[in-house]
Amino acid sequence: MQDHKISFTGTEDYIASKELQNSVNVAVALGRPLLIKGEPGTGKTMLAQSIADGLGKKLLIWNIKSTTKAKDGLYIYDTVQRLYDSQFGDHDVSDIRHYIKMGRLGEAFLASVQVVLLIDEIDKADLEFPNDLLWELDVMNFNIPETGETVHARHRPIVVITSNAEKELPDAFLRRCIFHYIAFPDAAMMSDIIAVHYPDLEQKLLDEALAAFYWLRGIGSLQKKPSTSELLDWVQALTVGGISPEQIGEELPFLGVLLKKDHDFTTVLQRLHNEGAQAKPASRFPHLR
Template sequence: MKFEGTATYVATADLQLAVNAAVILQRPLLVKGEPGTGKTLLAEELAQAFGARLITWHIKSTTKAQQGLYEYDAVSRLRDSQLGMEKVHDVANYIRKGKLWEAFEAEERVVLLIDEIDKADIEFPNDLLQELDRMEFHVYETGETIRARHRPIILITSNNEKELPDAFLRRCFFHYIAFPDQETLKRIVDVHFPGISQSLVNEALEIFFDIRKVPSLKKKPSTSELVDWLKLLMADEIGEAVLRERDPRKAIPPLAGALVKSEQDVQLLERLAFMTRRGRH
């Protein structure tokens, strides 16, 4: 089976090739791109396309690689021993399985998403090298070795907040999701809003790309924010005529809070509007 996108996810030809190559090579697929370009959603759609269960491991700045394997709760065991509880004699009662363990012991092939790996410490990716290579790990407290029954399809996302180690990169198939062009965005919009007025979409996209082109913008609006904005425009019945008649002297378009997400960027657009007004006098 090959991944070709789904009815609810527009996958470019390059992305389809990357996904299928990673599956054939049995390597993790490392996906980078701007926030909001559908990296996390890709895992959900991939699981749907392959009829597989999705296991998601959301990475935080405090996440350690060991947590993906298992955690040993020594404190609870000590407390239970002080209380004289019978279960204290079996250390397995104090082992908490991590997401990799869950993926490895699954009865069928699953999709494992390691989401935003760049949020963790720089050593985090290296600490997973052996486990991802060999598809097994050792549980020291019980003496058992956990081996993958079926090699999971592994998708790793990164927002490029920090560089990943070369040794880790060598073991991945890499794909960068470039920001969609206008035609691809139209296809994405059509998936979310079948039957939407194309003239509204055209006017909205013109404004959207104008904002993205503003120099020094702290955060450019993303695909997901465009979808949110269009949803609001339709809910408030703001048609293409309103967008078409936009006054360049005004700071931001209607409901732009869905697109512009920082005070710094709002002030930047307001300064540009002020300069436009002065230039017309």
């Protein structure tokens, strides 16, 4: 049985830590949903895409909003359409099946091959939402009372669930998941990530940018810490702007790309001013070299 084991090792454009790969493989092997948490910008949503690419499967995305109900993911019975049709009598309204549309989970169940299903930002929905999905994710089937049909999963989809911890998830739901917390990447991993996006980046520029970035993140009083995606934008801005590596630590050019709040802006500029030019971020973090 070991021979059939599929194993996820990350993809070219997505660097996954060894631990994360492990968690993905455990979840796939056990057929359990994989719950992913982590700081914004650590690539939670991207992971599902990467799993799909890495394992050569199709990805279905179910975006959760505050109004999403668990039933929406299974199927939608379009009563209003049926009502309208009945008023004009130009459609056959006697067959309810015409008005049943599959939701994302339903689609994943009915797919002819195994798919990866991403339930994105599950914590946005109502508190009871995850509990309402327990049965369907456990036994992989659901019933449509309107037609009396039961939909069985042809292939158990690989379910990836992301959460931003806006709401606590119910214990019963958590018990059935494999959990992984994506820690914020350290400098070494971050340079790998940047290398994936900008392979031709000058080493010196990368070092300086990283040093400045982690120096910024180290400032405790920031309201919103810059994340990976902002760093990537910043690196691009630095290259396009033709900034020399020496300038980065001294001036922090294009700071607006990294910081999004007025308060943070003033804090950082003040810090920079106080600590003076003699202490460039890079030299404050010699261990990053």
